[in-house]
Amino acid sequence: MLQEKLFGNTHLLGVCAPSFLFRVLMGDVQGLIEKQTINDTVNPRSSSSYYENYHSLREIYFWMEEMVKIHSDLLQKIYIGSSYEKRPLYVLKLSRRQEKVKSAIWIDCGIHAREWISPAFCLCFPGVLQTTYLRERDQTMSTLLEHFDFYIMPVVNVDGYEYTWSHPSKRLWRKSRSSHGNSKCIGTDMNRNFDAQWCGEGASSYECHEIYCGPYPESEPEVKAVARFLRNHKDIIKAYITMHSYSQMVLFPYSYTTNKIMFCSFQESLANKAKTTVLVSANCYLFSLPYIDLAPGGSDDWAYDLGIKYSFTFELRDTGTYGFLLPPQQIKPTCLEALAAVKEIAKHVLQNL
Template sequence: MLTLLILISVGLASAHHSGEHFEGEKVFRVSIQDEKQVHLMHVLANQVEVDFWKPDSVSQIRPESKTDFRVKAHQVDEVEHFLEEKGLTHEVLIHDLNKLVTNQFDSLIRSSGHSYEKYNSWEKIEAWTGQIAAENPKLVSRSVIGTTFEGRSLYLLKVGKAGSNKPAIFIDCGFHAREWISPAFCQWFVREAVRTYGTEIQITNILDKLDFYVLPVFNIDGYVYSWTKSRMWRKTRSTISGTSCVGTDPNRNFDAGWCEIGASSSPCAETYCGPTVESEKETKALVNFIRKNLNSIKAYVTIHSYSQLLLFPYSKNYALTKDHVELNNLAKAMVKELEALYNTKYTYGPGATTIYPAAGGSDDWAYDQGIKYSFTFELRDTGRYGFLLPESQIRPTCEETVLAIKYLSNYVLEHLY
């Protein structure tokens, strides 16, 4: 029976992707020593089609760092030869990408509908937003804050006990389409809130005093595309005249050092900043909502993957914020909470120095609007699965992350400004 089940689920997994195959594709990790090796990576990226996983583009590679990237099957030998010939220290992080894409759906939960321990398609998430609000009218309400480029509704869930003048925390998921663990967290968080309200003292107290605005999927068009056409899609799906390249990196599209460092002005690049600042309908919707609710929003949290990092501003430059010491101490405490459950190790610090400079990000923008507690999570893992974290890791990943959010919530309540 079990073999049959596995066969069925593998069949289902392949059916998610319309004939897209990753046979023979590999993911490499290269350890970069110095500027000369940084240059060699630029040479390689010009010669072959490289999909950078970490950092997001070749322009962000720095000395004394590691870079992970995906290579198409027909170019694997060429890349291996190049790395060996140039003496670049490397390992194959993922030997068989196709196997990982299929094995991602390893949850044995038998459910054709929405499940918190599976990756859900947008259709299922959309239906879920309506259902969770309908089933929990005293705690959850759903609104639409805008539409995407392709005309989908951007649903926002407000979670909390009714009350006037409550401070709020804004959480968004699914900025980058291929980071599937991110929307899974937003769904899990809402479920935890409604499931434990009234029985668990901490959550009850938090929801009595705080509201959460949860945007389950920000880049819906991209997310749909990553399910139906291209699993590794990252950007939005907007088109602009004059180029056949599609999409903008939404996390380079905000008014925070827009299109300066770590962002590209080329429409074909994965880190394309967009034709203008806030060009994306999704960006505009988020920005407008936060501006309208600025006096109540005390913290902003954006959920990404992968790397196991907790970042805070700035990413747009190397400057430290005026709240650096407090944010650093808070991040340290949040990471300690998160690690307590499964001993998952996180690194924390300002974005620019902790990973790489990247201008136009939502966390920097939120901070500059006056939202002091502004954080970016890069969830599991550190590269073994990368963007293809198996469903069996959804529960532990979400459970540990909820602990960090609870800590932040209590901290915000004790340090209202």
């Protein structure tokens, strides 16, 4: 049972001791976890309802294969490396293929294993092609695909994500599954492992901490693979977007310092425009500059320092009622509102190429 402390005090055995009233947020956490995994493959991959459930890593691999076959004119699967436990790391390239090299937008999901709504969005994003682009001819998406390639990485932390599925008691696992040296503790926080003020205040050098930064920058093969790909394509990638949960925020650099970035007022304006876009769902998103808590080694800060001016972190639903255990019925509205915001950012980037 997950509870929220409210207020109060009382006397216990004649001694004044604090006591609290509680509000039950989730009466059956285990039951909620089981409901999130039971329908992994119940819906056909070609159906819109497929994107209203969470999916295991194995199923996501199958989905990528099928999507690439069905939409071979639009989708390409790119192998960029392997994880610590030797699972393949894939990026989907969404593109209306042309002879010329186009500008690109990168979107990654699943850096933190327990944030299941994040990979759900990275499936939803190309998945909506079946309805909004291919069938209904979404003019905005059509225009964006004329000018941009989209590189979408559905799961960065493949080992950690798989671990949360195969070990239900570890559903809230955050880190990778790597082991370094003789440490008794497993895993590195991948969003503290990029070379952006690595392991400064807001990260930990202690292996057992949730925000362990790793033994050195890019020590995690998954982080190294992403960083290598972005470095190799930095001349064409015009925007970097990373999806996390939860708190319903649009964030931009820096998280490793309180100093404002060079384009702060501009980034603030665009972040505000993106978060305003999702208000069509009556679901409030905030934007933050330049940080909430110090978080050095983050991918968005690293991408910005690489030269990708438009760098954003989305913290998807919700604001704490379910947290990392967001119910499946909230997947579709979460994806649609985030998609609207991503399209808003892409349109702005296009207008300012």
